[in-house]
Amino acid sequence: MKSFIHVEPESHFPIQNLPYGVFRPLGDNRARVGAAIGEFVLDLSVIDKAGYFKGTAVEGREVINQESLNAFMGLGKKAWQEVRAIIQGLLREDTADLRDNASLRKEALLPQKNVELLLPVEIGDYTDFYASKEHATNVGTMFRGKENALMPNWTHLPVGYHGRCSSVVLSGTDICRPNGQKKPKNDASPVFGPSEQLDIELEMGWFIGPGNELGQPISIDKAEEHIFGLVLVNDWSARDIQTWEYQPLGPFLSKSFATSISPWVIPLEALEPFRVSGPNQNPEPLPYLKKEGENSFDINLEVSLKTKNEKSPQKIISTNFKFLYWSMAQQISHHTIAGCNLRPGDLHASGTISGPEKEQRGSLLELTWRGTDPIVLENGETREWLEDEDQVMITGWCQGDGFRVGFGEVKGCILPAKEQPQQNKSSDNKILRTNI
Known part of the structure; x- marks a missing residue:
């Protein structure tokens, strides 16, 4: 055509x-x-x-x-x-x-x-998953050791958490470095200040079309009928803030400051020619998560980085959507199995997408192995984490015979952190009370 x-x-x-x-x-x-x-x-x-x-x-x-x-x-x-x-x-x-x-x-x-x-959609709810086995294994190995890399539940269900939709922004929006609490390794108490371990997360997102009634789960066989289309996602992450805050309930300020998405929503129908089988799942999923056939897509994904001293961006990550262990359909089915109602405009994201090779790791956390193995750029600069004025661009496409079905790009530039808020100690600063 x-x-x-x-x-x-x-x-x-x-x-x-x-x-x-x-x-x-x-x-x-x-x-x-x-x-x-x-x-x-x-x-x-x-x-x-x-x-x-x-x-x-x-x-x-x-x-x-x-x-x-x-x-x-x-x-x-x-x-x-x-x-x-x-x-x-x-x-x-x-x-x-x-x-x-x-x-x-x-x-x-x-x-x-x-x-x-x-911004193409009025986003009512945002759910971020943790669906890449390679990513989860890498992160778990860093923090808990190789023998305990995956938590006991990981191969049985798609792990996820509810994110903040008010800070989902369009590609091209500048990202302010977040402030927050951090606890340096050798310090007895936490300190407050700008994140020093600002990271990217290479993800894909999909928007929900028709939802479901409260209390009525979406079956695995019908799940894809609820997907309108897909976008690129960069779920920026402040790793030092996250390390201190995430136990026992998971990320909060470390992820809520910004999530960038691409402007064009690619219809699921446009991706049909690029269906592939996802990874083999062992142990076999429970019946409500089991779906035969080709449930993933061959989508090439790349991340490029441009520092303030470089004239052009340099590719630092190259991976593929097909590496995701848990499919979109499985994530939707699990999301609703307890009765949660989805609505038109809800955004779901895959979590960081990583592959088996080093260059396929979808975050700086993995790529630099928590800062111990810095990236060396073509101009000699090194990066453990993002620095101010760094620009990050993610792109993705499916390769057809003489054509591409692509996602455009999602990009953002890091700005310095805002000044810390100061407590007003003026004697005139009084609390106003209303008598009822």
């Missing part, structure tokens, strides 16, 4: 992809839903107005002319398939409707350089 719009073979957005996002043209305050094709954005509100969605589940629902994808996501798989088929049909090289209509084409196809991309 080819489009009448020229798309380079290495572009992430050919007609086989058509990811969804929310944008507004420069100088226009009205946000709406679009789809990426090559270097353009197809304004779906224009296509809707022109009547091309008549007879579909979208007709009359005003789900396209919105400031988020939530309403569209909530319609479910049938509506997604209908809209995708119409968009693909309009963009085909052998379809004249849009190709030969100059006025419609001018209104509907906008150069990406002339639009502002926005």
Whole structure:
């Protein structure tokens, strides 16, 4: 399949992809839903107005002319398939409707350089998993030794925790180094200050479309029907803050300061040609987590780092989504088995994705082995952890025959920590009380 719009073979957005996002043209305050094709954005509100969605589940629902994808996501798989088929049909090289209509084409196809991309989803809840066996083994080995690397529950269920959705930000947002409590190894008491062990976490995320009723679990066989699409995720992490705070309830301030996602949501349907089997699971999962067939995807993932002294980014990590031990379907099934209700716009993330080789480790914690084996960059600089003004970029794609189905990128630059808040000791600082 080819489009009448020229798309380079290495572009992430050919007609086989058509990811969804929310944008507004420069100088226009009205946000709406679009789809990426090559270097353009197809304004779906224009296509809707022109009547091309008549007879579909979208007709009359005003789900396209919105400031988020939530309403569209909530319609479910049938509506997604209908809209995708119409968009693909309009963009085909052998379809004249849009190709030969100059006025419609001018209104509907906008150069990406002339639009502002926005956070695509109103995120109601965010759940972060710990689904990579290689990552969990590496981290466990560092902290508990090789014999006790994996906790007893790890191979029986997808471990996860509920994160903070208010600090999920769009790619390109600068990240302030967080302050918090840390306990140096040889100190008796904790100290307060900026994190000195700021890290990345290479992850993938997926947005939930239709949810489930409270108390009604989603079966493993139906779980993927609830996935609207995927994005890249960098779940920034302050390792020194996390080490001190995480017991017994897990990460808090060390993860809640920022989570970056890419702007384009790649439909699950676009990934179907790239299905693969995930890792062999031993012991065999319990019945509610057992699913036969190819339940993972061959998605290449890379992380690049650019310091303030470098002219261009340098690749430091290269791994693949297919290494994840627990699949997306298993994570959803486990998430809801106790009765938790998911809702349109919920974000789930995989946890750090690592592979068996050193260059496939998805965090600096693993790559530098907790700072004992620094990365040596091409200009001679070394990195144990991220420094101020470092820029991190994550990208990912599936490689087809002469085309790529890609995710674009998620990037962020580290800014210095904010000044520590000072206690106001003024005698005029009084607590106001209201008498009732």
